[in-house]
Amino acid sequence: MASRLLEVEDLTTEFRRDGGSVKAVSGINFHINKGEVLGLVGESGCGKSVTSLSIMRLLKDTPGRIAGGAVRFEGTDLTRIQEKEMRKFRGNELAMIFQEPMTSLNPVLRIGRQLEEPIMLHLGYSRKRAREHAIHMLKQVGIPRAEDVVDEYPHQLSGGMRQRVMIAMAMSCGPKLLIADEPTTALDVTIQAQILDLMKRLKEEQDMGMLLITHDLGVVAEMCDRVVVMYAGRVVEEASVKDLFENPQHPYTRGLIQSVPKLRQKVRRLASIQGNVPDLSAMPPGCKFAPRCAHVMQQCLEREPELLPVAGQTERTSRCWLTQTDKAEGGEDDGRYTAG
Amino acid sequence: MGRYALQRLLGVIPLMFVVSVLVFMFIHLIPGDPARLVAGKEATLEEINGIRAQLGLDLPLWQQYLSYMGRLLHGDLGTSLRSGLPVSDMLMSRLTPTLILTFMSLGWALIIGLLIGTLSAVNRNKWPDYVGMLTAISGISVPGFWLGLVLIQIFSVQLGWFPTGGVDSWKSYILPSITLGAGIMSMLARFSRSSMLETMREDYIRTGRSKGLREVIVVGRHALRNSLIQVVTVAGLQFGFLLGGSVMVETVFSIPGLGRLLVDSISFRDYTVIQALLLLFATQFILINLIVDLLYGVLNPKIRYASS
Numbered sequence: 150m151a152s153r154l155l156e157v158e159d160l161t162t163e164f165r166r167d168g169g170s171v172k173a174v175s176g177i178n179f180h181i182n183k184g185e186v187l188g189l190v191g192e193s194g195c196g197k198s199v200t201s202l203s204i205m206r207l208l209k210d211t212p213g214r215i216a217g218g219a220v221r222f223e224g225t226d227l228t229r230i231q232e233k234e235m236r237k238f239r240g241n242e243l244a245m246i247f248q249e250p251m252t253s254l255n256p257v258l259r260i261g262r263q264l265e266e267p268i269m270l271h272l273g274y275s276r277k278r279a280r281e282h283a284i285h286m287l288k289q290v291g292i293p294r295a296e297d298v299v300d301e302y303p304h305q306l307s308g309g310m311r312q313r314v315m316i317a318m319a320m321s322c323g324p325k326l327l328i329a330d331e332p333t334t335a336l337d338v339t340i341q342a343q344i345l346d347l348m349k350r351l352k353e354e355q356d357m358g359m360l361l362i363t364h365d366l367g368v369v370a371e372m373c374d375r376v377v378v379m380y381a382g383r384v385v386e387e388a389s390v391k392d393l394f395e396n397p398q399h400p401y402t403r404g405l406i407q408s409v410p411k412l413r414q415k416v417r418r419l420a421s422i423q424g425n426v427p428d429l430s431a432m433p434p435g436c437k438f439a440p441r442c443a444h445v446m447q448q449c450l451e452r453e454p455e456l457l458p459v460a461g462q463t464e465r466t467s468r469c470w471l472t473q474t475d476k477a478e479g480g481e482d483d484g485r486y487t488a489g
Numbered sequence: 490m491g492r493y494a495l496q497r498l499l500g501v502i503p504l505m506f507v508v509s510v511l512v513f514m515f516i517h518l519i520p521g522d523p524a525r526l527v528a529g530k531e532a533t534l535e536e537i538n539g540i541r542a543q544l545g546l547d548l549p550l551w552q553q554y555l556s557y558m559g560r561l562l563h564g565d566l567g568t569s570l571r572s573g574l575p576v577s578d579m580l581m582s583r584l585t586p587t588l589i590l591t592f593m594s595l596g597w598a599l600i601i602g603l604l605i606g607t608l609s610a611v612n613r614n615k616w617p618d619y620v621g622m623l624t625a626i627s628g629i630s631v632p633g634f635w636l637g638l639v640l641i642q643i644f645s646v647q648l649g650w651f652p653t654g655g656v657d658s659w660k661s662y663i664l665p666s667i668t669l670g671a672g673i674m675s676m677l678a679r680f681s682r683s684s685m686l687e688t689m690r691e692d693y694i695r696t697g698r699s700k701g702l703r704e705v706i707v708v709g710r711h712a713l714r715n716s717l718i719q720v721v722t723v724a725g726l727q728f729g730f731l732l733g734g735s736v737m738v739e740t741v742f743s744i745p746g747l748g749r750l751l752v753d754s755i756s757f758r759d760y761t762v763i764q765a766l767l768l769l770f771a772t773q774f775i776l777i778n779l780i781v782d783l784l785y786g787v788l789n790p791k792i793r794y795a796s797s
Contacts, residue, residue, distance in 0.1 A: 207698055210689060240700035247699075252692040257714050257790060267700040302790040318700070 153221075154326055154358040155181040155204070160218035160228075162196075162203045164211070164429075171429035173199040173213060175382045178456070181326065186352065186359040188373035188390070190366065190405070194426050196382040197362045201328045204360070205245055206235050222326070240267040244319035248331035250312035254303040260287075261299030264318050271322045286317040290347055309340035313347070320351055327352070330362045345371055366409050370394060375464075378402050381427055381437040384456055385468045398459050398467040401438050436469070444471060490786055490793045497782045501775060508771045513557050515764050517550075523760065527570055566768075567761040571754070576765045579750065586656045587746035590738065591731050593662055594670035599724060602674040603713075606681025606720075610689065611708055621678060628675030633734055637668040637741040654743035665742045669734050673727045680723045684716040691715070718788045725781030732770050 162174040174196040181187045189197050202208050204220050206227060220227040222243065227235060239245075247253045255263055264283035268274050274282060280299065287295035290313040303311055312332065319327055329348065333341040349372060352359055361372055369376055369390060376393045378386040378401065386399040397403045404422035424441040427433060433440055439449040449470055459465040459472050467473070516523055524541035525532070532540075541547050545556055560567070566576035609621035644664060645653040652661050688694065689712055697707040736748035743749075747766060754762040786793045 205699060207695060209698070210694075236701045236703065238701070239698070240702075245699045247692060247696065249692050253696045255693040255697070255711050255715070257718075257788065258711070266697075266702060270701055302794065304791050305794065315696070318696075 152183050153180050154183045154185070154223065155360070156219075156221040157200075157204070158219045158221065160200070160203060160220060161216045162199050162208070162213050163216040164199075164213045166212065166430060169430070170216075172216070173382055173429060174203060176218065177379070177382070177384050179377045179384060179387060181358045181360060183325075183358055184352075184356045185375065186361055186373045188369040188376040189360060189362045189379060190364065190369055190376055191379035192364060192426055195379045197364075197379055198330055199382075200379070201245065201330050201360065201362055204328060205239060205243060206232075207239075207245075237271070240319075240324075241271040241322045242325045243328070244322070244324035244326075245328040245330065246312070246315045246319045246332050248334050250308050250315055250335060253315055254311055256303055258302075259299065260301055260303065260306070260314055264299070264314070264321060267318065268321050282321065283317075286321045287314070289320070289351070290314070290317040291343075292317070309336055309344065312336060312340075312344055316344070316347065316351070320355070323355060324357060326358045326360065328360045328362070331364070332361075333368065334363070334365070341368075348372070366394075366405060378405070381432065382429070383437060383468065384466075385438065387456075387464075387466045389464065392462070392465060398465070398472045399438075399469045400442050400444050400471070404441075446470060493786045493793060494783055497779055497786075501779055504775055505772070508768065508775070509558060509561070510554070512764055512768045512771065513554050515767060516760055519760060526758070526760070561768075566765040569759055569762050571757045571759040571762070576762050579762065580747070580765060580769060583745060583747045583750045586744050587735055587739070587748060589662055590665055590669060590735060590744065590746060591728075593666035594731060594734075595673065595724070595728065597666065598670035598674035598677060602677025603681050603717075603720065605674075605678040607685055607708065607713065609678070609682045610685035611704075613686065618682075622682070625675040625678040628671045628678075631671065633668055633672065633737055634741055636671055637664070637738060640664045640668060641742075654741075656744055661742075661744075665738050665744060668741070669731060669738045672734070673724075673730060676727060677720060677724060681716060681720045684719040685712060688712045688716040714788060718785065721781055721784050721788065725778050728777045729774055732773065 157177060157179050159176045159178060160174055161172055161176050163170040164173050177196075177200065179187065179189075189200065191197050199208075199213060202211070202213070203215050204227065206215070208214060215228050218228070222238065227238065254260070261280055261283050264286065265276065265279040268279040268282050269276065272279075272282070284295045284299055287298055292298055292310060292313050298306070298310075298314075303314075306314065312335075316332075327348075332348065333344050336344060345368065348359070351357070359372075361368070363369060373390045375387070375389050377384055378393075378399065380401050386393070386397070386402045388398070393402065394406065397406055401422070404420075407420045408422060410419055422441055427437060427440065433450070434453075435451050436442070436445075436449040436453050439445045442449065454468050454470045454473060456466050456468040457473050459467050519526075522537075524537050524544060524546055527544070528537045528540045538547075545553055548556075564577055566580070568574065569576055569579060572579075605621040605624060609618040612618050641653050641664065644650045650660075651664050652658075655661055689708075691712075694707060694711060697711045698704075702711075732748075735746060736751055738744070739746045739748035740752060747769065750762065751766050753759075754766065
């Protein structure tokens with residue numbers, strides 16, 4: 150087995166809401182190996198971003214808090230260390246880039262100043278040396294006139310350029326894990342491809358692990374080694390990128406793949422998954438996907454299936470009664486389910 | 490920045506023109522005949538006409554305005570109807586106490602207001618927030634003249650720490666500027682709290698934290714400057730209240746400043762002095778807002794660069 154960079158175990162994140170609390174992420178498990186790109190896929194509101202913010206412990210100023218589980222980064226449980234210790238990881242070995250390049254940079258500080266911050270903090274460079282390093286990083290991410298750009302302000306750059314700056318900032322201390330939350334969603338299609346190529350190149354050069362959060366299966370196919378599919382705060386399927394596209398197990402995954410428009414197929418209507426993500430405070434009792442599932446059975450409405458290995462395949466799991474029982478109708482196999 | 494500053498400076502010229510016309514018209518808006526007023530009740534018609542010609546009030550309005558402006562640009566604000574002294578001399582002798590009072594008030598109000606607002610925002614819904622906002626509400630609700638009298642009663646009469654009035658030393662200005670600044674400090678505290686809370690929700694704050702920066706740096710370097718842009722605007726507008734408030738505070742603490750001069754001049758119908766004070770207050774207000782505009786440019790690179 151390849152060595153583990155990040156292990157997320159039973160991570161649960163709760164949000165206070167109307168006096169009570171709801172679980173935005175409820176007991177998820179996944180891991181990332183060194184140098185591996187893991188895709189985290191799902192619809193809006195499925196808990197992808199909350200997962201990334203939980204790993205970074207950036208839930209401050211949100212009503213959320215980590216309610217249980219562990220996030221082990223090279224063996225250190227990030228949920229248990231002091232905030233002061235956590236700050237040494239952030240921007241250093243653990244870096245993050247966000248969805249909104251237009252608003253993720255401080256409008257009143259020069260680009261160079263913002264880039265120098267983590268470099269001076271984590272690498273202990275002087276201002277002068279940090280500036281040189283910042284210029285070097287800007288060149289690395291393909292920004293022309295890097296020497297001038299360090300003295301410019303964010304509003305003088307385009308969205309694609311700003312995302313490059315964000316990437317340069319995240320990469321500046323040589324992180325072992327980069328968390329990218331929808332890094333290309335807000336960008337034009339041509340710029341998207343450039344940014345993805347850049348991230349791929351940098352990842353290869355630095356042998357860095359990456360958690361890529363996206364709802365775009367095209368990006369997943371392009372970038373990822375393995376994929377975790379999330380639905381309603383749970384992992385519903387995990388597979389290698391090849392297996393996922395060739396043989397999706399969970400009906401939700403199949404729905405996602407089918408709803409990607411294909412060029413050669415002429416269809417009157419685009420396929421879509423009926424219905425909406427359930428409200429976190431009013432979850433169905435059984436499988437959370439049951440109300441929208443085309444293959445729903447009686448037991449799906451009663452009990453939630455666990456995330457279990459798919460029969461006959463390694464490194465693959467699915468949270469569906471259909472993939473866990475030999476007979477699709479199920480019901481006779483309760484013993485195995487409770488034991489598993 | 491240079492071009493932006495020039496634009497702002499040039500923008501002041503038409504504004505000053507409008508102000509000068511309004512102030513000039515003031516003497517003609519008073520009910521009754523200024524010449525008759527100057528001449529006094531016992532004057533004959535001939536005397537009144539003589540004074541009218543002497544004051545230039547028999548000339549067409551535009552000629553009067555031109556000669557008024559001509560005198561104004563030479564620093565001649567006329568003579569007081571009451572004392573016969575040059576108005577400009579009267580203003581100069583009264584200017585210093587008012588300037589010290591206003592800027593001391595604005596200074597402490599800005600510093601304490603920002604501090605309370607920031608601490609409240611950072612500790613939202615915790616005890617520093619409650620204490621800060623209670624202070625702010627009290628500051629807004631308490632009438633200035635009452636606060637002034639209470640301060641005199643406690644700190645001057647009973648404790649004897651500060652004089653009850655006058656301008657003998659720097660100590661004399663402490664109580665008046667607390668009185669004058671309390672309202673503005675409170676407004677600024679409340680405003681900077683809400684502005685700070687808004688800024689703390691911005692994406693770049695999360696970026697700052699994701700870099701591993703300490704919370705003090707995130708707030709001080711990344712949030713404060715952005716929320717200052719909004720606070721500065723309010724501070725500039727509040728300056729108008731300071732000018733109004735100084736009239737009251739100078740009366741309560743018997744400070745020989747411009748506010749007291751205004752009150753005295755109104756009760757003696759000393760129109761030339763009132764006219765000059767109007768012009769001075771309006772100019773001050775315009776100047777402060779010019780400074781606010783320039784600060785805007787300093788704080789916000791978008792404005793600085795958009796016009797260059």
